[in-house]
Amino acid sequence: MSVVSVKDVAQRAGVSVGTVSNVMNHPEKVTPDSIAKVQAAIDELGFIRNDAARQLRDGRSTTIGLVVLDVRNPFFTDVARGAEDRAADAGLSVILGNSDETVTRESAYLDLFEQQRVHGVLISPLGDISDRLGRLRTRGIPAVLVDRSSSDDSVSSVSVDDVAGGRLAVQHLLDQGWRRIAFVGGPMGIRQVADRLVGAREALANVPDATLEVIETEALSVIAGRTVGAALVARAERPQAVFAANDLVAMGVLQALMMQGADVRVPQDVALIGYDDIDFASAAVVPLSSIRQPAALIGQTAVEILLEEAADPSIARRQVEFQPELVVRASTFGV
């Protein structure tokens, strides 16, 4: 098990370690002749610098930590790709953590990132973690909230207006003539879920004879949706339209409704709209109406802000909010 260090390279090239370091980090300070010798030595020995030592020296790593609620949700992988792309431009890499909607895991990842002295943290938070993020900041690690607006001005955020999204979705259902509406999603502790519900209620407020039933789920997953869908199938009186808190839940509901033996027609018997507009929504059994969010753009923008704050910690925090967009497909096409 051989380990090649700058020292070995320096010896081979017949220069000092300082020069080797300069070749790699400040080539303008070094003779072309030295560059050539050092480069040759590096290639011959297959030297690859030890990042731990480098990080130790300058205090922070070249990595950005990203904590998402659910890696299985294509929305978040799209956010991650946006972030990666922008980070790569700046020579940084992204390490992806999956909190799985669990406070424990979320906290564990934040610890890990702090141990690693990451360049910054992007997080789609579960609860209120402004204290935690404040501490990170005092340690020189900036943080940006992703897919969530911040409650105070101490931290930047990149989000989408979830209340508006919820309003859009339910307004659309009402426009199509449905009155008995159900909201499916949860847990309510997740801000995005709560906000979408608020939006839904707002849309309802203008229509006296409309009702909203709230069916809370344990998670925002296909499985959770399927459970609710099965329960709906079994019921005598079903809602006319369902607004699911995200597309995974919506697809679960859809699967259960259309299952052999159930034969509930969508949208004739029950209309259905989701949220996120993931790629698979348009390919569903019945192509799914949804609320589109600019996922990759969110990731890019978050990294952008993070880099600014990392470069100048005194810069003002920013709250960026994108607007969601209604996408109508067969699952809510007029009766």
Next chain:
Amino acid sequence: MSVVSVKDVAQRAGVSVGTVSNVMNHPEKVTPDSIAKVQAAIDELGFIRNDAARQLRDGRSTTIGLVVLDVRNPFFTDVARGAEDRAADAGLSVILGNSDETVTRESAYLDLFEQQRVHGVLISPLGDISDRLGRLRTRGIPAVLVDRSSSDDSVSSVSVDDVAGGRLAVQHLLDQGWRRIAFVGGPMGIRQVADRLVGAREALANVPDATLEVIETEALSVIAGRTVGAALVARAERPQAVFAANDLVAMGVLQALMMQGADVRVPQDVALIGYDDIDFASAAVVPLSSIRQPAALIGQTAVEILLEEAADPSIARRQVEFQPELVVRASTFGV
């Protein structure tokens, strides 16, 4: 920007840095009294140890690097979750890299992982990288191939028999009575694609009047599939059945075939089978037949082997191969 180091903790607790370190790493060597004092100091100061320094000292990090072909493919995120779970049991975390089916990106991630002196590398390789992995090994970094069997015995692998999978898929299509079959997928440089095609050809060999058309794509994505699907719609003579190299491609093909105006019926006009059996396959417009692979199990097993080799580099390499499984749904239900 305050930084708290072991030195600060030691001072606060009234002990030496060595004792602080022992409290964290070898508590059995330390008096309960000291543990209490040190623990108190750690909590008061909010000390979090610097991973870079720790890594520098003992030569390797507590991270496993995982390079996948495509993070947008749910199959790979499932593999990643399996790997994460098993790694977490061992106190390690997984950093996920996305090669995007690009040699450049693949190589960049391997460089990054080597710089970081990761505990080990799991990789779903693009081309032949046994040299690269051999070098990693001489540096003390074991590697395990994921979703790919190794060509030689120098590196362990966890894979699924793709030839068998291809055979299963096409055999099923033949059993249902279809004869003019098309294979859609690519690039052929990806081993999994090539192997599945080999399997397809093997199944064909027994049936004299059956034909196989190969339609190569640029990537294994929904978009690529959609392009092929659109081309098929435009054609006068269409294959009776399509075997797509993975579910993303299959779903793209499906979307295009069923698009408004196209109105090609599946499976009546064209049958369709995919590969991977991702969650969304069962929720597709027409529920998709597919070849199932034990994704999470692959990830777990790979980490398992990696840990063994990290603990004892002289241990024999292992080649684990799982068998794929046919899942029949509506998209290939007999005419």
Next chain:
DNA sequence: CTTGCCGATTGAATCGTTTTAAGAACCGGG
């Protein structure tokens, strides 16, 4: 009261890189 032993604690050395202050080499001008 001394000696020997054992476990707990200490402080210095170490990992590999970057940076900085100091020194060496070289230039042209006086």
Next chain:
DNA sequence: CCCGGTTCTTAAAACGATTCAATCGGCAAG
């Protein structure tokens, strides 16, 4: 031929956690 002023290069000092050899203190046996 020397001198001031550039460039380049060098050696040494960080960074922070871990480990190891050395030391300390306490206790029992002689």
